[in-house]
Amino acid sequence: MAKKKQTLSGKGTKRATKAIKTQYEDLPYPERRPEDERKRLITGSPGHLVELRHTLFNGKLPQDENGNFRVLIAGGGTGDALVMLAQQLTDENIEADIHYIDLSKASRAIAEKRVKARKLKNITFHTGSLLDAADLGDFHYIDCCGVLHHLPHPQDGFKALAKALKPNGGFGLMVYGTHGRTGVYQMQEALRMVASDGSSHDRVEHTKEILGKLPVTNWLNQNEGINDHEVSDTGIFDLLLHSQDRSYTVPELNQELTNAGLKLVTYIDPAPYNPDFYPLPDQTRDVLKDKSLEERAQFCELLSGNMHKHTLYCVPNLRENTITAKPSNMNLVPVFRDIQTEQQFRSMPQGAQLDFTLNRLKFQPTLPPHAALILRAIDGKSSLEDIRRRLPGQPDVFAFQNIFSYVFNVMNSFGKLFLKQR
Ligand SMILES: C[S@@+](CC[C@H](N)C(=O)[O-])C[C@H]1O[C@@H](n2cnc3c(N)ncnc32)[C@H](O)[C@@H]1O
CATH class of the missing domain: 3.40.50.150 (Vaccinia Virus protein VP39)
Structure with missing residues (x-):
C-alpha cells in the first residue's frame, strides 16, 4: 500500500x-x-x-x-x-x-x-x-x-x-x-499540418481516418516494427500526435x-x-x-x-569498475531471467539449436555440445562451483570456465541468464 x-x-x-x-x-x-x-x-x-x-x-x-x-x-x-x-x-x-x-x-x-x-x-x-x-x-x-x-x-x-x-x-x-522509427516522424509532421486542433478524441478520430487510407508507399505502412497505432487510441496519440517527441x-x-x-x-x-x-x-x-x-x-x-x-x-562515470557480475567468479549463482526461461532451458535437449527473434530479426547462435548439461544444473541456488562439482566427470575449473563463459555470454546477450551473489 x-x-x-x-x-x-x-x-x-x-x-x-x-x-x-x-x-x-x-x-x-x-x-x-x-x-x-x-x-x-x-x-x-x-x-x-x-x-x-x-x-x-x-x-x-x-x-x-x-x-x-x-x-x-x-x-x-x-x-x-x-x-x-x-x-x-x-x-x-x-x-x-x-x-x-x-x-x-x-x-x-x-x-x-x-x-x-x-x-x-x-x-x-x-x-x-x-x-x-x-x-x-x-x-x-x-x-x-x-x-x-x-x-x-x-x-x-x-x-x-x-x-x-x-x-x-x-x-x-x-x-x-x-532508424527503427522510420515513418513515425514523417507522419507526425503530416498530422501536425492537418490534425493539430480540437480535443484529443477528435484528433485521434481524424488520425484513424487518415491511417485507414494510407498510401502503400507510406513509410509507416512499410515499417512492420511499429504497431502502437494499431493497438489503442492512447497508442495512436502517443505515437503520432505527441507534442514533444525526439x-x-x-x-x-x-x-x-x-x-x-x-x-x-x-x-x-x-x-x-x-x-x-x-x-x-x-x-x-x-x-x-x-x-x-x-x-x-x-x-x-x-x-x-x-x-x-x-x-x-x-x-x-566516476563509478569504479566492479559494476557487472562476471562469470569468472565461481562463487556466483547463475539465475534465469524468470520461471518460463528456466523451464525452457532446463529442458533443452543436448545440441539443440538456439533461436531468438528480437525486433523481427532472427538470431541462431550456437552453444558448445555440453551446454545443455550446465543449463540443466542451474537452479537459482547453486553456485558455479557447486554446478562444476555436480557435472559428470567433474571438469577442472579451467575446463568448466571455458565452456561456461561461452554459454553465459550467449545466454546473457539475449537476456536469458544472469548472475547473483548468495
Ligand atoms: C510514455 S509514458 C511512459 C510511462 C512509463 N514510464 C512506462 O514506461 O510505462 C511517459 C510518462 O512520462 C511522464 N512525464 C513526462 N514528462 C515528465 C516530467 N518532466 N516529469 C515526470 N513525468 C513526466 C508522463 O506524464 C507519462 O506518464
Whole structure:
C-alpha cells in the first residue's frame, strides 16, 4: 500500500509543458486496468530485478543506512516498472524504499490502484517533474522508461536524474531509436499540418481516418516494427500526435550520457548491438574488431535498421569498475531471467539449436555440445562451483570456465541468464 502521497511544486513542474500534462491526464500511458493485476505480472526492461542486480550491482543490491535499497521510478506512468520491481523485491524479501514520480495525476491514480491490488508496501507517490528528482534524496537505482525523449530539453532530464543517483548507483532507461522509427516522424509532421486542433478524441478520430487510407508507399505502412497505432487510441496519440517527441541514434545517446556525467554499462538486450551476432564477411569483422563498443553498436544500428528504441543501463562515470557480475567468479549463482526461461532451458535437449527473434530479426547462435548439461544444473541456488562439482566427470575449473563463459555470454546477450551473489 502507498506509504505517503506528495505533490512536488518545484521549478521542474512549472517548466513542464502544458501540452504534455494535458496529454497524460487525458490519456494515461500505457492503458492498464488495475483488476488485471490478479491475473498477471507485466515484466520487461529496464528495471527487472534479476537484470539490474547483475548488470549494475555485481550481483548484490546495495543498502542505505536503514537497510533499504532506494529506488526512483521517474515518469512512472500507469506503473509498469513500479509494479514489476516492487513485486520482485517483495518476492525476494528485499527491504526497499521506492519512490514514484510523474506529472500526471490520472496516471498516478492507476499506478496506485495497481499497487494496492497487489498489497505492495514502502512506495511513496509524488506528483511533479523528474527535473526535481534530487529533492527526493539520492537513489541506488533510477528507472526512466520512455520519458526523457518527451522532455522539451532532454539533457536537463538526463542531468537531473544523474544528480539524484548515489555515487554507487545505476540508471536504467529507454529512449526512442531513430532508424527503427522510420515513418513515425514523417507522419507526425503530416498530422501536425492537418490534425493539430480540437480535443484529443477528435484528433485521434481524424488520425484513424487518415491511417485507414494510407498510401502503400507510406513509410509507416512499410515499417512492420511499429504497431502502437494499431493497438489503442492512447497508442495512436502517443505515437503520432505527441507534442514533444525526439529519437536517438547510438552516437547521439552516448553524447547525451557523457554530457550528463554518465557512462554506458550495457544495452539491453546486448546481442543486437554486437556485430559478433550478425552474419558478416570476415573482412568486415576484421575492421570492426578494432572499433570501440560504441562504434560497433552504431554499425549494428545502421545495419539492422530495426532499433525503434534503445534500452540501456548506465552509471555515474566516476563509478569504479566492479559494476557487472562476471562469470569468472565461481562463487556466483547463475539465475534465469524468470520461471518460463528456466523451464525452457532446463529442458533443452543436448545440441539443440538456439533461436531468438528480437525486433523481427532472427538470431541462431550456437552453444558448445555440453551446454545443455550446465543449463540443466542451474537452479537459482547453486553456485558455479557447486554446478562444476555436480557435472559428470567433474571438469577442472579451467575446463568448466571455458565452456561456461561461452554459454553465459550467449545466454546473457539475449537476456536469458544472469548472475547473483548468495
Ligand atoms: C510514455 S509514458 C511512459 C510511462 C512509463 N514510464 C512506462 O514506461 O510505462 C511517459 C510518462 O512520462 C511522464 N512525464 C513526462 N514528462 C515528465 C516530467 N518532466 N516529469 C515526470 N513525468 C513526466 C508522463 O506524464 C507519462 O506518464
